[in-house]
Amino acid sequence: MNSMSYKVQRKLVLTAFLLIPLALLCLFTYYPAARLVYLSFTDWDGISAGKTWLGLGNYIEVFTNPELFGVFIHQIPYVLIGIIQNMAAIVFAVILNSKLRGRNFFRVMLFLPFIMNAVAVAFMFQYVFDTTNGSLNGLLGLIGLDSLQQSWLGTNTLVNYSLASIGFWRFMGYNMVIYLGALQSIPADMYEAAKIDGAGRFQTFWSLTIPNLTKIISLNMFLTLSGALAVFDLPFVLTKGGPAGASETFLFKTIETAFQFNNYGLASAMSVVLLLFTAVILGIQNTVINRKGD
Structure with a gap:
């Protein structure tokens, strides 16, 4: 040497x-x-x-069997609530980026759910959504809204929205922190110039803040949509795919096909399809963002 x-x-x-x-x-x-x-x-x-x-x-088999490909419809609530989650994260990031008293405390409190274990969160919300002794139904009864009490995890039309709301609670703070970091990278001179030009708060937010967050919004939306396609832990822990398969997701079905029915070939094909869908979403998203940038 x-x-x-x-x-x-x-x-x-x-x-x-x-x-x-x-x-x-x-x-x-x-x-x-x-x-x-x-x-x-x-x-x-x-x-x-x-x-x-x-x-x-x-x-x-994947594309023609409604029991396999059809479960993608169960993931629409995750996509919708994921989009709302990002909107809420931007709003909270803008609020907590201002000179609000105690803003660091609120930042920590909103980010705290993200660092909690996913299975622990699922078990915690099992008590929230419990039909008989759940805190959600208890709260509704306490404020006189007994008519709104539901079997949140036992109703076909509600179960996926209930599960998706857990993701909203858990990941909103994480997205908020990412948006907050992006907001702090925007030069203060730009806001001062907008204020001098007479721009209001909403106009500043829409014409200055949002354009500067485009790349971060693109990243978070990709993570949100890919996460919505790969949901497994919440339905597995809380509902086991029920009631009557109403909360089964594509990844849930993939793992079930492999480890319960020992059909690893079909499960592998399902995994490849899921990977291709994720790539397609990323490609469409990048195309849309690049066109807007032009």
Whole structure:
């Protein structure tokens, strides 16, 4: 090593620093992904050594079986409430970016749900939505709104909105912190210039704040939409997919197909479809954002 020139040693070190992460990336990311795609074209139970080649059979099953592809409709409430969540996060970020007394306390309180364990949050809301002794129905009864008391997790039309509201409570503070960081990067001179020009608060918010948050909104919306497509923990812990399969999600169905029915080939195809949907959403979102930027 001592006989090598500094230039050669530098190249060796740089090559090593590049090759080791690339090797780990290929081993733990690209190879499993390629293996997943291969398994999606086979019929495999996860145990047998042999795998039967099916071609596009699994993908045809995914798109033609309403029990598999049809569960995407259960995730619409997660998308809708996720959009509302981002809107609320922007509003809270703008409020807490001002000179509000105790703003640091409110920032911590709103961010606190995000650092809580997802399963613990699910069990906590099990007591909130409990039909008989739940705090939500208890509160409605206390203020005289007994007619609004519901079986929140036992009604087909309400269960997904109830579960999605838990995500709203948990992730709104996280999104708010991201928007807050973006707001603090906007130069104060821009707001002062807008004030001198006679712009009101709403006009400043709409014409100055929102355009400067476009990239961050794009990032958060992608995370929100991809998260809405990959919901699993809440329905698994709280409803087990019930009532009568009304809260089953595509990822829930994928895991059930693999580990309960031992159909790893079909589950792999479902995973690939979910990955492609996420990529399509990202592409559409980037196209829309870039057109608005032009």
